[in-house]
Amino acid sequence: MPSYVYRGQQINISDADTEYKGYFEAAAEHRLVVKKCLDCGLLRGEPGPGCPWCTSLHWEWNQVSGKGTIYSYQIVAHTVVPSFRDWAPFAIVLVELDEQSGQPDQYDGLRITANLVDESMEPEKEENVAIGKRVEVAFLDGEDGFTLPQFRLIDEPPKGTVWLHQL
Amino acid sequence: MNTSLRGKYCIAGVGETEFSRGSNRTTRAMGAEAIRNAMNDAGLKPEDVDGMLSYHGGDSTPSTSIMYDLGLRPNFYMDCSGGGSSTEALVGLAMGAIEAGMADTVAIFRSMNGYSQMRIGGTGVRAASPITGIDLLKRPYGMISAVQQFSFTFTRHMMEYGVKNEDLAHIKVAHSNHASNNPKALMKQRVTVEDVMNSRWIIRPVAHLLDCCLETDNATCVIVTSAERARDLKQKPVYILGVQGRGTKPGGDFHYQHGPISRVAGYYVGPRVFELAGVTHDDVDVTGCYDAFTYTALLQFEDYGWCEKGEGKDYVTSGIINLGGRRPNNTSGGHLCEAYTHGMNMVIENVRQLRGTVDDYCPQALEGVHTYDYSEGHCRQVRDAEVSMNMGWGTPAVGSSLIMRR
Numbered sequence: 001m002p003s004y005v006y007r008g009q010q011i012n013i014s015d016a017d018t019e020y021k022g023y024f025e026a027a028a029e030h031r032l033v034v035k036k037c038l039d040c041g042l043l044r045g046e047p048g049p050g051c052p053w054c055t056s057l058h059w060e061w062n063q064v065s066g067k068g069t070i071y072s073y074q075i076v077a078h079t080v081v082p083s084f085r086d087w088a089p090f091a092i093v094l095v096e097l098d099e100q101s102g103q104p105d106q107y108d109g110l111r112i113t114a115n116l117v118d119e120s121m122e123p124e125k126e127e128n129v130a131i132g133k134r135v136e137v138a139f140l141d142g143e144d145g146f147t148l149p150q151f152r153l154i155d156e157p158p159k160g161t162v163w164l165h166q167l
Numbered sequence: 168m169n170t171s172l173r174g175k176y177c178i179a180g181v182g183e184t185e186f187s188r189g190s191n192r193t194t195r196a197m198g199a200e201a202i203r204n205a206m207n208d209a210g211l212k213p214e215d216v217d218g219m220l221s222y223h224g225g226d227s228t229p230s231t232s233i234m235y236d237l238g239l240r241p242n243f244y245m246d247c248s249g250g251g252s253s254t255e256a257l258v259g260l261a262m263g264a265i266e267a268g269m270a271d272t273v274a275i276f277r278s279m280n281g282y283s284q285m286r287i288g289g290t291g292v293r294a295a296s297p298i299t300g301i302d303l304l305k306r307p308y309g310m311i312s313a314v315q316q317f318s319f320t321f322t323r324h325m326m327e328y329g330v331k332n333e334d335l336a337h338i339k340v341a342h343s344n345h346a347s348n349n350p351k352a353l354m355k356q357r358v359t360v361e362d363v364m365n366s367r368w369i370i371r372p373v374a375h376l377l378d379c380c381l382e383t384d385n386a387t388c389v390i391v392t393s394a395e396r397a398r399d400l401k402q403k404p405v406y407i408l409g410v411q412g413r414g415t416k417p418g419g420d421f422h423y424q425h426g427p428i429s430r431v432a433g434y435y436v437g438p439r440v441f442e443l444a445g446v447t448h449d450d451v452d453v454t455g456c457y458d459a460f461t462y463t464a465l466l467q468f469e470d471y472g473w474c475e476k477g478e479g480k481d482y483v484t485s486g487i488i489n490l491g492g493r494r495p496n497n498t499s500g501g502h503l504c505e506a507y508t509h510g511m512n513m514v515i516e517n518v519r520q521l522r523g524t525v526d527d528y529c530p531q532a533l534e535g536v537h538t539y540d541y542s543e544g545h546c547r548q549v550r551d552a553e554v555s556m557n558m559g560w561g562t563p564a565v566g567s568s569l570i571m572r573r
Contacts, residue, residue: 003297006307007307007309009297009298009306009307010297010298011297011298011299011303011307012297012298012299013299013303014299014300017299017300019300019301020300020303020304023303023304024303044424045421045424046421046424048421052418052424071319071323071428072319072320072322072323072423072428073319073322074310074315074318074319074322074370074371074373075368075370075371075372076309076310076315076370077367077368077369077370077371078367078368078369078370078376079309080288080289080290080294080311080312081289081294081306081309081311082294084309087309089371090309092308092309092310092315094319094423105425105426106426107425107426107427107428108424108425108426109424110424111423111424112304113304113305113308113310114308115308115309126371131322131323131326148307148308161326163326165322165325165371165372167371167372
């Protein structure tokens with residue numbers, strides 16, 4: 001079982017992990033992937049074993065562009081994880097990928113969780129975090145072979161309403 | 168929908184331990200005490216309790232140990248995995264077990280050293296464990312606590328409906344006023360909107376420290392039996408009109424993949440529980456709306472239909488939810504101020520409300536004599552409370568509800 005350490009946390013990805021192992025294997029090759037149903041053809045944001053729309057258990061990993069829009073976010077001002085304390089405040093974003101947005105239902109989309117980071121892979125400044133801003137995947141390579149997909153802001157016009165909290 | 172059980176079952180006894188942050192004892196010791204207190208409340212002997220149900224998150228003691236401690240010999244027991252919204256669901260399962268002839272009287276308990284051992288907020292044991300499976304897409308990003316897991320839902324709600332943190336603070340203020348009249352409450356001090364706004368941020372933009380509940384060491388218990396059996400017991404029975412649990416919204420754990428993201432399970436649970444109970448919103452005198460965080464209460468008020476979607480901010484700032492208001496919420500102080508118990512304390516409180524014997528500071532409270540003076544250090548009995556409703560929260564996708572009548 002591959003085992004890694006990231007920010008002081010032990011990460012165990014079982015050889016028998018049918019959900020997330022392929023996601024991190026692709027990340028190590030700097031590819032962002034989601035699962036694609038081999039029967040109805042729809043992609044799904046959570047890499048589960050079955051298709052939420054047609055129940056098919058046949059799937060393959062499918063590379064996506066890695067571009068998307070911030071759909072929701074949280075700024076972690078206080079973290080309970082000791083190894084994240086030097087990072088706070090930091091953003092965790094829910095990114096809606098460009099692929100299949102609003103399909104098959106207007107409220108559906110491929111949504112991926114990650115941190116919003118800057119060019120040096122440090123937390124993006126809080127005032128730059130907003131729903132509607134455009135982002136692209138960036139891969140954070142650890143020393144022991146573990147790669148974590150993250151997102152960065154990109155210079156593209158926002159999609160939909162831009163919203164950020166006022167303090 | 169099978170409405171034939173309406174009013175056929177009741178809560179006959181309730182009990183709890185002290186609420187503390189440092190119990191210095193096991194969940195077994197606390198569980199035994201809470202069940203014993205509920206048995207004594209009901210006037211039940213060990214041979215009268217032949218069913219046990221509990222819920223836990225790997226942080227409790229199973230029924231099979233505690234049955235020894237109290238000399239019980241259940242004909243039926245189950246220890247279920249679950250947190251918030253389990254109480255109401257297990258009330259329904261207890262009714263089902265009795266209806267199926269598996270038992271006659273069922274004690275439902277939850278025991279947790281939620282502060283000194285397994286903290287739901289993630290500090291300690293949970294943050295130190297290796298990351299595997301479903302956590303692989305969360306914890307490497309620093310996402311572990313409950314307030315984080317639910318917050319994508321509410322950040323988006325704030326954008327869509329314009330709720331402000333000041334609006335949320337009113338929920339804490341109301342519950343703290345209630346707790347100031349509850350000798351059992353962990354946090355009895357009344358707070359202001361400014362106090363909440365000035366407390367340190369936990370997760371922006373959804374929660375300051377005082378928007379979060381109080382991790383607590385405690386055990387709680389309610390006992391379900393038939394109305395017929397309860398007739399010769401010690402307490403006035405509190406009848407179960409309708410119960411739902413644990414109802415879900417599409418997507419389960421991955422609810423944020425579907426939408427609308429700011430909709431929670433109560434949207435699906437509410438119409439069913441009202442139909443089952445045969446009452447309307449207007450019939451309800453007191454509510455127990457799960458306040459893990461101020462925003463969980465607000466989301467549920469909206470999706471259970473106490474107001475239109477997006478108008479929860481008006482509902483919680485209008486005075487309706489305060490003692491003395493039209494429909495007080497969490498009169499014990501709830502999770503924000505009394506104790507975090509995974510929901511059972513709010514059911515216990517409503518049972519006592521409907522009995523008319525809330526344990527406030529009125530000298531003859533336990534005989535049902537109250538002053539209805541809701542100022543600090545006095546009464547928290549709702550005048551003439553006839554119908555209550557609990558709204559349990561598990562996640563944005565999971566909820567339960569229980570409507571009871573005196």
